[in-house]
Amino acid sequence: MRSKIISIGDELLIGQIVNTNAAYLGEKLFSIGIPVERTVVISDEESVLLSELDDSVNNYDVTIITGGLGPTHDDITKPVIVKYFKDELITDETVLAHVMKIFSDRKIKMPEVNKGQALVPKNSEVIHNESGTAPGIWIENNGKIIIALPGVPYEMKSMIEGIILLKLKLFFKNKFKNVIKQKTLLTTGLGESTLNERLGDIKEIIEESKLAFLPSAEGVRLRINVTAENEEDADKKINLIEFRIRKKAGEFVFGTNGERMEEVTGNILRERKKTLSLAESCTGGELSARIVSIAGCSDYYMGGVCSYSNREKLKILGVKAETIENYGAVSEKTALEMAEGVRELMGTDFSLSTTGVAGPSGGSEEKPVGLVWIGFSSAEKTFAMKFNFGERRDIIIRRAVMRALEILRRELLSIEQNYY
Amino acid sequence: MRSKIISIGDELLIGQIVNTNAAYLGEKLFSIGIPVERTVVISDEESVLLSELDDSVNNYDVTIITGGLGPTHDDITKPVIVKYFKDELITDETVLAHVMKIFSDRKIKMPEVNKGQALVPKNSEVIHNESGTAPGIWIENNGKIIIALPGVPYEMKSMIEGIILLKLKLFFKNKFKNVIKQKTLLTTGLGESTLNERLGDIKEIIEESKLAFLPSAEGVRLRINVTAENEEDADKKINLIEFRIRKKAGEFVFGTNGERMEEVTGNILRERKKTLSLAESCTGGELSARIVSIAGCSDYYMGGVCSYSNREKLKILGVKAETIENYGAVSEKTALEMAEGVRELMGTDFSLSTTGVAGPSGGSEEKPVGLVWIGFSSAEKTFAMKFNFGERRDIIIRRAVMRALEILRRELLSIEQNYY
Numbered sequence: 118m119r120s121k122i123i124s125i126g127d128e129l130l131i132g133q134i135v136n137t138n139a140a141y142l143g144e145k146l147f148s149i150g151i152p153v154e155r156t157v158v159i160s161d162e163e164s165v166l167l168s169e170l171d172d173s174v175n176n177y178d179v180t181i182i183t184g185g186l187g188p189t190h191d192d193i194t195k196p197v198i199v200k201y202f203k204d205e206l207i208t209d210e211t212v213l214a215h216v217m218k219i220f221s222d223r224k225i226k227m228p229e230v231n232k233g234q235a236l237v238p239k240n241s242e243v244i245h246n247e248s249g250t251a252p253g254i255w256i257e258n259n260g261k262i263i264i265a266l267p268g269v270p271y272e273m274k275s276m277i278e279g280i281i282l283l284k285l286k287l288f289f290k291n292k293f294k295n296v297i298k299q300k301t302l303l304t305t306g307l308g309e310s311t312l313n314e315r316l317g318d319i320k321e322i323i324e325e326s327k328l329a330f331l332p333s334a335e336g337v338r339l340r341i342n343v344t345a346e347n348e349e350d351a352d353k354k355i356n357l358i359e360f361r362i363r364k365k366a367g368e369f370v371f372g373t374n375g376e377r378m379e380e381v382t383g384n385i386l387r388e389r390k391k392t393l394s395l396a397e398s399c400t401g402g403e404l405s406a407r408i409v410s411i412a413g414c415s416d417y418y419m420g421g422v423c424s425y426s427n428r429e430k431l432k433i434l435g436v437k438a439e440t441i442e443n444y445g446a447v448s449e450k451t452a453l454e455m456a457e458g459v460r461e462l463m464g465t466d467f468s469l470s471t472t473g474v475a476g477p478s479g480g481s482e483e484k485p486v487g488l489v490w491i492g493f494s495s496a497e498k499t500f501a502m503k504f505n506f507g508e509r510r511d512i513i514i515r516r517a518v519m520r521a522l523e524i525l526r527r528e529l530l531s532i533e534q535n536y537y
Numbered sequence: 538m539r540s541k542i543i544s545i546g547d548e549l550l551i552g553q554i555v556n557t558n559a560a561y562l563g564e565k566l567f568s569i570g571i572p573v574e575r576t577v578v579i580s581d582e583e584s585v586l587l588s589e590l591d592d593s594v595n596n597y598d599v600t601i602i603t604g605g606l607g608p609t610h611d612d613i614t615k616p617v618i619v620k621y622f623k624d625e626l627i628t629d630e631t632v633l634a635h636v637m638k639i640f641s642d643r644k645i646k647m648p649e650v651n652k653g654q655a656l657v658p659k660n661s662e663v664i665h666n667e668s669g670t671a672p673g674i675w676i677e678n679n680g681k682i683i684i685a686l687p688g689v690p691y692e693m694k695s696m697i698e699g700i701i702l703l704k705l706k707l708f709f710k711n712k713f714k715n716v717i718k719q720k721t722l723l724t725t726g727l728g729e730s731t732l733n734e735r736l737g738d739i740k741e742i743i744e745e746s747k748l749a750f751l752p753s754a755e756g757v758r759l760r761i762n763v764t765a766e767n768e769e770d771a772d773k774k775i776n777l778i779e780f781r782i783r784k785k786a787g788e789f790v791f792g793t794n795g796e797r798m799e800e801v802t803g804n805i806l807r808e809r810k811k812t813l814s815l816a817e818s819c820t821g822g823e824l825s826a827r828i829v830s831i832a833g834c835s836d837y838y839m840g841g842v843c844s845y846s847n848r849e850k851l852k853i854l855g856v857k858a859e860t861i862e863n864y865g866a867v868s869e870k871t872a873l874e875m876a877e878g879v880r881e882l883m884g885t886d887f888s889l890s891t892t893g894v895a896g897p898s899g900g901s902e903e904k905p906v907g908l909v910w911i912g913f914s915s916a917e918k919t920f921a922m923k924f925n926f927g928e929r930r931d932i933i934i935r936r937a938v939m940r941a942l943e944i945l946r947r948e949l950l951s952i953e954q955n956y957y
Binding site: 133144158187222224225230247248331395405414423 | 585817828841884
């Protein structure tokens with residue numbers, strides 16, 4: 118079982134856009150046992166795509182093409198597909214109705230050119246695009262599958278996760294001899310090498326399976342890959358490896374697979390019927406935005422104040438003037454008073470606060486760029502912790518947001534606040 | 538002049554790493570007039586790399602290979618290169634000394650395997666790697682250039698910027714007949730097809746140049762590509778095309794190239810010494826986070842309130858109880874009172890507010906998911922506008938944030954508030 122990805126677009130070739138679609142597809146196809154063995158990025162030239170299609174039907178079980186499905190003149194995927202397969206484009210009435218509905222819902226007159234979105238190869242199956250106007254195309258050719266999808270990441274992803282992975286598993290179910298499974302443990306609060314050291318001899322943990330360390334600004338993901346003769350054995354192997362990892366570094370594992378920290382903490386708050394409020398300075402609303410990105414957060418999130426000037430800290434949050442005068446806006450005392458102030462203002466069970474130097478300017482020897490105080494407050498206790506999150510503004514903000522949520526998670530689960 | 542990139546590595550194919558190297562190389566090669574026309578990502582298999590080398594020497598002026606240069610068994614680039622070119626590997630004493638120095642500087646005993654780093658093809662030129670142990674390889678073959686570089690981004694980049702771009706320019710100086718230039722116009726507030734329609738006959742605007750429509754949830758980028766005999770002519774062509782586009786859709790162009798909307802609006806606020814505050818409901822802090830992502834925003838951004846429950850709207854922002862009772866939290870009147878309330882609370886010149894149904898639940902026939910009211914307030918006027926931003930929570934939030942900033946931009950520049 119081998120697959121290939123064809124990404125179409127000059128914007129990828131000249132580096133205007135990084136090819137995140139290919140990485141996403143690579144991961145998803147690998148997870149169902151159809152590893153990508155080749156990715157090509159090409160421009161929108163007919164002859165090039167024709168020869169790639171030829172290579173695909175000769176050499177790969179699955180080919181996924183992204184991009185070139187739009188309604189304008191430089192969108193070549195569908196015309197080239199019908200040329201290669203000696204097929205023709207016909208209007209799919211369901212797609213046409215969907216496209217027209219999207220425009221009428223937005224109260225926009227549909228430009229004539231958009232009717233082209235509903236043209237699909239006669240010998241293909243349409244993959245519904247619930248988030249956009251360009252449908253996906255699924256073609257079977259002598260036991261090989263060719264799939265064309267829009268290049269817009271969220272449209273493509275919802276089609277992959279909504280239907281395509283399932284269809285592929287079904288189509289190839291007799292060809293899969295082994296079961297490949299993977300599970301990712303999400304850690305935060307310690308670096309890659311510290312985590313490595315804590316786990317000790319990796320071979321003892323994973324035996325003949327695979328373990329990848331995937332570090333990012335927010336933590337290290339540990340991806341376990343196992344191969345087994347059946348589902349049950351695969352699950353057993355994964356469970357054993359997970360057990361061994363958690364035994365050594367369990368307190369740093371906040372979730373698994375695609376879970377998000379804000380989802381994990383949100384679920385605990387909802388279960389316990391507790392509420393949260395925020396007072397953000399250096400994170401500037403990002404912490405609030407992350408929490409609000411989870412549907413249903415209004416069950417536990419009451420709101421936040423982003424106090425980007427000292428005046429707001431004093432006026433709205435009730436931070437004392439002498440605190441800022443004596444200790445500065447970036448200080449333990451300010452973080453404490455912000456957390457207490459917002460918890461009182463919004464009448465919540467818990468609150469978090471952030472104040473720091475996100476840079477690039479504004480740092481001093483005593484308070485360098487990257488210094489962040491994170492405060493936590495509940496009816497029982499209020500505390501603040503000091504961190505240094507490096508030099509890059511965006512990374513400082515991301516790490517501060519993640520750490521604030523991890524502090525909340527540990528308080529909720531009574532885990533010690535230790536970070537490495 | 539055409540170039541090709543070969544990226545080697547399973548970690549790219551299975552999506553463990555996003556191929557940022559290819560995007561970087563694409564941009565750099567494009568900037569010196571050797572656009573990348575093909576990027577391939579392959580695993581470390583000899584036969585595959587051999588056939589890619591064959592394609593390269595036949596079809597491309599420049600090929601850059603990244604990855605597979607390390608000292609372990611799965612690093613195939615150098616062995617395959619000498620096999621293909623019927624060459625042999627010899628030890629380069631300068632490289633060997635450099636590698637040994639790196640280890641002795643770090644006070645680590647050099648593993649024997651690392652001596653292999655100093656092996657280079659006899660008929661090649663070594664590109665010094667000041668940041669790491671794997672040297673780069675430069676091969677000339679019948680007027681074509683093949684370059685092999687390490688896959689570690691910062692090592693690769695310092696070799697590209699330090700020497701390779703210069704060497705390429707020098708090597709091909711007689712072949713460069715034309716200058717290639719590009720400029721991207723960033724638009725928002727109208728869809729791809731509506732923009733297309735508004736521009737009318739594209740050929741009339743661009744003549745023999747190229748124009749790409751690059752849509753995203755936030756707007757459509759228009760990328761202009763021109764080729765000319767010299768810099769001056771290229772600039773003239775770009776200016777003419779930009780002039781023609783702006784004549785037809787100028788009010789939708791908020792910036793160019795890599796500019797960000799929050800930067801554009803921030804710069805105007807700073808220049809005019811005006812201040813901004815925010816009252817966010819459905820965007821949940823994302824608008825604030827976007828503004829704070831720009832360094833120096835404290836010059837104009839005072840802060841925001843994220844009122845995620847009605848209680849906060851009433852208490853902190855001073856939205857009237859009867860407004861929420863009679864019109865609901867998602868209403869024109871609430872958006873107006875939020876904007877006015879926060880402007881007063883924070884004493885700013887301008888304010889923006891958002892209230893909407895971000896979904897996935899909470900929608901009704903009258904107020905469906907995607908409905909967003911955006912409010913604006915200044916000393917002169919307060920208004921709110923109604924939008925429908927589709928069905929996906931994350932997209933609704935992104936589009937609402939972008940539209941709020943665009944409303945601010947238009948007010949600052951006295952452009953009519955028309956969206957399509």
